[in-house]
Each structure stands twice: as structure tokens, then as C-alpha cells.
Amino acid sequence: MRPSSDVAELAAGVRAGQLRAVARTLTLVEDEHAALPELMAGLTRSVPDSLVVGITGAPGVGKSTLTSALVSPLRARGSRVAVLAVDPSSPLTGGALLADRIRMQEHALDRGVFIRSMASRGRLGGLARAVPQAVRVLLAAGYEVVLVETVGVGQSEVEVARLADTTLVLLAPGMGDAVQTAKAGLLELADVLVVTKADLPGADVLAGDLRRMVRLGTPDWPPPVVLTSATQHRGAGEVLEAVDAHHGWARGTGGLEVRRLRRAQTEIEAVLVEATRTRLGPQLYAARLERLAAEVLDGSRDPYDAALRLSRPALGS
Numbered sequence: 050m051r052p053s054s055d056v057a058e059l060a061a062g063v064r065a066g067q068l069r070a071v072a073r074t075l076t077l078v079e080d081e082h083a084a085l086p087e088l089m090a091g092l093t094r095s096v097p098d099s100l101v102v103g104i105t106g107a108p109g110v111g112k113s114t115l116t117s118a119l120v121s122p123l124r125a126r127g128s129r130v131a132v133l134a135v136d137p138s139s140p141l142t143g144g145a146l147l148a149d150r151i152r153m154q155e156h157a158l159d160r161g162v163f164i165r166s167m168a169s170r171g172r173l174g175g176l177a178r179a180v181p182q183a184v185r186v187l188l189a190a191g192y193e194v195v196l197v198e199t200v201g202v203g204q205s206e207v208e209v210a211r212l213a214d215t216t217l218v219l220l221a222p223g224m225g226d227a228v229q230t231a232k233a234g235l236l237e238l239a240d241v242l243v244v245t246k247a248d249l250p251g252a253d254v255l256a257g258d259l260r261r262m263v264r265l266g267t268p269d270w271p272p273p274v275v276l277t278s279a280t281q282h283r284g285a286g287e288v289l290e291a292v293d294a295h296h297g298w299a300r301g302t303g304g305l306e307v308r309r310l311r312r313a314q315t316e317i318e319a320v321l322v323e324a325t326r327t328r329l330g331p332q333l334y335a336a337r338l339e340r341l342a343a344e345v346l347d348g349s350r351d352p353y354d355a356a357l358r359l360s361r362p363a364l365g366s
């Protein structure tokens with residue numbers, strides 16, 4: 050894909066909501082393709098009525114199950130919905146993504162639902178660019194709701210969850226208590242706390258502990274605690290109500306705008322880093338970074354000078 054006409058055609062396909070164009074573009078985003086700058090220029094668009102929801106929590110907590118359950122009520126109110134399952138370490142968790150696919154299969158034939166998993170090829174910071182870009186592609190394609198499911202609760206996933214308009218943190222009975230959640234910084238991250246698997250023993254105790262914890266913090270927006278059970282088919286509607294309530298509150302207070310600005314800032318910064326890598330070529334970039342790091346470590350160079358030399362190859366090494 051080189052000629053500008055191809056790129057323009059692809060962007061037009063995305064804007065028209067063509068599935069193949071959207072899928073192809075997301076692959077280019079994943080691969081950090083050289084045509085991205087031109088492609089993204091054709092996909093710039095303000096979508097103020099959009100809703101981007103981050104869904105995070107430990108593997109197995111029930112993220113994919115809840116994500117799938119949220120799609121139906123969203124579709125019922127007329128939204129086109131995209132699901133982005135973010136996998137920071139694709140080779141190892143391929144099985145999890147396959148399971149996600151199966152869990153979301155009930156929506157497979159619905160043209161108003163787009164489901165896609167995305168890997169970051171294990172590069173630090175790669176998700177910071179790829180996820181906001183992918184979200185922008187999906188919004189440009191006319192999906193006004195994007196559900197971003199992260200695979201775990203590692204640092205990069207938490208960063209990704211922070212980029213959403215509204216972030217759900219999921220916990221299940223028997224998978225860590227309220228104190229651990231608070232220690233991991235997940236209470237501050239949460240706009241809505243969801244206790245999944247409420248059909249299992251311990252769910253009410255966990256929910257009660259979480260509510261007490263939330264009250265201790267006295268935040269501007271105390272995250273509501275919602276119980277869900279996939280086996281009993283309950284809770285998804287309440288989760289959506291809580292998401293709407295948070296979205297409305299964030300819109301009213303200006304917090305939504307702040308988050309969206311942060312998403313754009315993160316993307317710009319990530320593009321800056323990746324542009325340097327692209328300009329040098331990944332091998333040279335990695336080699337140079339490694340050498341500069343060694344020099345910083347042995348005290349022969351300060352980190353500022355190292356950063357300058359990394360970003361400005363003309364300075365030599």
C-alpha cells in the first residue's frame with residue numbers, strides 16, 4: 050500500500066463504515082505502518098456524542114462475559130458498538146482471546162457490532178499510541194460506543210483503561226479482596242466498580258467492603274458498586290445505567306473533556322516516540338537506546354543528553 054490514492058480510498062472506506070476497510074486500517078495501526086500519518090489525516094473527526102468504556106480486571110474475572118452482555122442493551126438503544134480486546138502480550142494469551150471470541154459470538158452476525166482483538170507486539174508504550182488510534186478509527190467508522198477490554202491489570206493495561214471516558218474495574222469473589230484492590234490503585238482508577246459472579250458466595254461481602262472503601266476516600270465521584278451475574282443474566286443493565294450516570298456527571302463537570310484531552314496528549318507523545326523509532330529504523334533505534342542506556346548507567350552521559358541524542362540522530366552518538 051503506497052500510492053496516496055490507496056490511502057485515500059482506505060480512509061473513505063473507513064468513513065463509510067466498510068468492515069474490511071476498518072479491519073485493514075486496524076491492522077495498519079497495529080503494525081505501525083508507514084502510511085499511518087497520511088491515513089490518520091483522513092480520519093480526523095470530532096465525535097462528541099461518543100462513549101468509550103474501559104473494562105479492566107484480572108484475567109478470568111469476567112470481562113469478556115460482561116462486555117458481551119453490555120452489547121445487547123447498547124444495541125437495543127440504537128448504538129453501533131465496537132469491542133476492542135487489547136492484548137499486550139499476544140503469543141501467550143492467544144487462548145484467552147480465542148475464548149473471548151467465542152463468548153462474544155452471539156453478536157457475530159450483527160452488522161452493528163464490530164469485535165476485534167489487538168496486540169501491541171510487546172512494545173512498551175505501543176499501546177499508548179495504538180489504542181487511542183484504534184478508538185479514533187472506530188469512531189470515524191461510525192461506532193459511537195467503543196468498549197475497550199484489557200487482558201489483565203498490569204501497568205500497561207491500567208494506562209489503557211485510563212484513556213477511556215469511563216472505566217469499569219471488575220472484581221469477583223475469591224479473586225482478591227477490597228484491600229488488595231485499593232492497594233493496587235484500582236479504586237482510584239474505577240468510575241464504576243463491578244462485582245462479577247454474584248452467583249458465587251462472597252459477592253455481597255466483597256461489594257460491602259468495596260462500598261466502605263469508596264466512602265473512606267471521599268472522591269468527587271464515588272464509584273458505584275454494581276453486582277452482576279452472567280449465569281443469572283442480571284446486572285448488565287445496572288452497569289450500563291452506572292456508566293451513563295458517570296458519563297453524564299463527567300460531561301457536566303468538564304471531567305470528560307479533561308480525559309479526552311489526556312487521550313489525545315498520550316497519543317501525541319506516543320507518536321513522537323514512535324516517529325523517532327521509525328526514522329531510525331527499529332534495529333538502529335533499539336541499538337542506540339541500549340548503548341545510551343549503558344552510558345547513562347555508567348555515568349558517562351546524563352539522561353537528558355541521551356534523550357536528545359536518541360531523538361536527533363544528526364548529533365551522532
Ligand SMILES: Nc1nc2c(ncn2[C@@H]2O[C@H](COP(=O)(O)OP(=O)(O)O)[C@@H](O)[C@H]2O)c(=O)[nH]1
Nearest residue numbers: 108109110111112113114245246277278279280
Ligand atoms: N459463575 C459465574 N461465572 C462467570 C460469570 N461471568 C463469567 N464467568 C466465567 O468466568 C470465566 C472467565 O470469564 P471471562 O469473561 O472470559 O473473563 P475475562 O478473562 O476477564 O475476560 C468463564 O469461564 C466464564 O464463564 C458469572 O457471572 N458467574
Ligand SMILES: [Mg+2]
Nearest residue numbers: 112113145149
Ligand atoms: Mg477476556
